[in-house]
Amino acid sequence: ATKNHVGEMILVSGTSGTGKSTLIHKGLGNPAAKSGYIFAFGKFEDKVLRPLSAFSDAMTCLAKCITVEHNKKGGLSSGGSSIA
Numbered sequence: 001a002t003k004n005h006v007g008e009m010i011l012v013s014g015t016s017g018t019g020k021s022t023l024i025h026k027g028l029g030n031p032a033a034k035s036g037y038i039f040a041f042g043k044f045e046d047k048v049l050r051p052l053s054a055f056s057d058a059m060t061c062l063a064k065c066i067t068v069e070h071n072k073k074g075g076l077s078s079g080g081s082s083i084a
Contacts, residue, residue, distance in 0.1 A: 021041075040058045042054035043057060
């Protein structure tokens with residue numbers, strides 16, 4: 001049987017210090033990793049004037065995960081392009 005892979009996004013908001021990150025990491029991150037899924041996350045810092053910082057951080061995390069998996073499978077050959 002063929003599996004359909006569909007991306008999903010969960011947005012969590014709330015007051016700082018209430019345990020949102022811990023809840024997400026333990027509730028989604030660990031089970032997702034054990035099942036072979038990539039769990040990318042980002043955190044918005046309201047003191048820094050970067051409105052899309054959480055999304056940008058999540059995409060950077062996702063790109064790093066994909067690069068690591070690609071390199072584990074021997075995806076980058078010598079002389080080819082590399083991602084830094």
